[in-house]
Amino acid sequence: MTVLVTGGAGYIGSHAALALLDGGRDVVVLDNLTQGHRWAVPAGAAFVEGDCGDEDLVRRIIDEHDVTAIMHFAGSIIVPDSVIYPLEYYRNNTVNSRALLQAAVDSGIRHFIFSSTAGVYGEPNATPINEDFALKPISPYGTSKMMTEKMLADAAIAHDFNYVALRYFNVAGADPKGRAGQTSRKATHLIKIASQTATGVRPQMAIYGEDYQTPDGTCIRDYIHVSDLANAHVLALEYLERGGESDVMNCGYGRGFSVREVIGAVKKVSGVDFSVDLAERRPGDPQSLVAGADRIREKLGWVPVHDDLEVIVRHALDWEQSLKTREVNAA
Numbered sequence: 001m002t003v004l005v006t007g008g009a010g011y012i013g014s015h016a017a018l019a020l021l022d023g024g025r026d027v028v029v030l031d032n033l034t035q036g037h038r039w040a041v042p043a044g045a046a047f048v049e050g051d052c053g054d055e056d057l058v059r060r061i062i063d064e065h066d067v068t069a070i071m072h073f074a075g076s077i078i079v080p081d082s083v084i085y086p087l088e089y090y091r092n093n094t095v096n097s098r099a100l101l102q103a104a105v106d107s108g109i110r111h112f113i114f115s116s117t118a119g120v121y122g123e124p125n126a127t128p129i130n131e132d133f134a135l136k137p138i139s140p141y142g143t144s145k146m147m148t149e150k151m152l153a154d155a156a157i158a159h160d161f162n163y164v165a166l167r168y169f170n171v172a173g174a175d176p177k178g179r180a181g182q183t184s185r186k187a188t189h190l191i192k193i194a195s196q197t198a199t200g201v202r203p204q205m206a207i208y209g210e211d212y213q214t215p216d217g218t219c220i221r222d223y224i225h226v227s228d229l230a231n232a233h234v235l236a237l238e239y240l241e242r243g244g245e246s247d248v249m250n251c252g253y254g255r256g257f258s259v260r261e262v263i264g265a266v267k268k269v270s271g272v273d274f275s276v277d278l279a280e281r282r283p284g285d286p287q288s289l290v291a292g293a294d295r296i297r298e299k300l301g302w303v304p305v306h307d308d309l310e311v312i313v314r315h316a317l318d319w320e321q322s323l324k325t326r327e328v329n330a331a
């Protein structure tokens, strides 16, 4: 009765592994460490270094660890890179997911939870965004995730398993106990970048576009604390184990903050008035993405506990400080 967590050496997967272990479950992490770190895999989880697209390896792990469910976080995540290297994104996010799914079906896995994204909606012209909105991704990243959702839907009809695809909005923050956080080598996320600037890792940062049709001209996003998101995965697994129907669910709080509001929160919480430039719009940025967040609450009984931008920012800043100490100690 073990959960296989692909990508569990990365940001969200390591938090989900912690949440599973905290709940008394056994966990085996499969990660190829292209982005993740061995030290990020929580103590208490078994670890296998390898690729989630390696069907033989996955079948062996399922067999050896008595795996009954899979949480699939492994993937490539940088939207602009997906525009430059689309085939690489389809390979890692779609082709490797297909292989993982094949191994899961072959081995009789009954429950599957997939990391999808708000990126599958593209640029909807209404907000909040509900799960039944049309899927019109505007990047290869979003399309690669949408294709995996479609594979899951078809495979769950043909084979004996149920699944939940969780469509994350903007994930941020870190484990409140300081056990995990975002360590990505190539950070692009707003709260991570602002936290790095506040803690002196970066000299300054930029706002990408101030001419959007929003109250302060900057883009609006729905920021969800990574530990609330990790908990949603545990609840999704329990739901599937109860025999819940396969479904897709948005993961967000249903409330948006502008880029300026986020930077203001980081300055306030850190007490550092760092330098912020104004830059051109970043290509492909939708103006406003806010989750319609009722379904996950109703179906999973999910009740977020860190639904507060300043709490998210506090945890992100604490993690950034701890990374600096870790680097000093490692040097």
Ligand SMILES: NC(=O)c1ccc[n+]([C@@H]2O[C@H](COP(=O)([O-])OP(=O)(O)OC[C@H]3O[C@@H](n4cnc5c(N)ncnc54)[C@H](O)[C@@H]3O)[C@@H](O)[C@H]2O)c1
Binding pocket: 006, 007, 008, 009, 010, 011, 012, 013, 030, 031, 032, 033, 034, 035, 036, 037, 050, 051, 052, 053, 072, 073, 074, 075, 076, 077, 092, 096, 115, 116, 117, 118, 168, 169, 170, 171, 172, 184
């Ligand atoms: N971070 C976000 O805001 C966000 C938003 C929406 C969706 N997601 C999705 O959530 C998942 C996790 O994202 P994250 O932010 O933790 O990213 P991350 O880069 O920190 O973690 C991904 C992990 O997967 C591993 N990996 C990549 N390809 C692999 C492969 N083929 N086989 C085995 N391991 C592999 C990497 O080494 C890394 O440890 C991704 O699928 C991503 O698309 C993230």
Ligand SMILES: O=c1ccn([C@@H]2O[C@H](COP(=O)(O)OP(=O)(O)O[C@H]3O[C@H](CO)[C@H](O)[C@H](O)[C@H]3O)[C@@H](O)[C@H]2O)c(=O)[nH]1
Binding pocket: 077, 078, 079, 117, 118, 119, 120, 168, 169, 170, 171, 188, 189, 190, 191, 193, 205, 206, 207, 208, 209, 219, 220, 221, 259, 282, 285, 289
């Ligand atoms: O230095 C920065 C970084 C970001 N931004 C702005 O902050 C907002 C949020 O940007 P992020 O990069 O933090 O997040 P995205 O909304 O672009 O992307 C997130 O949501 C996507 C779905 O919409 C994908 O799931 C993706 O993986 C996930 O990071 C955007 O308006 C962006 O232009 C800045 O102004 N300056």
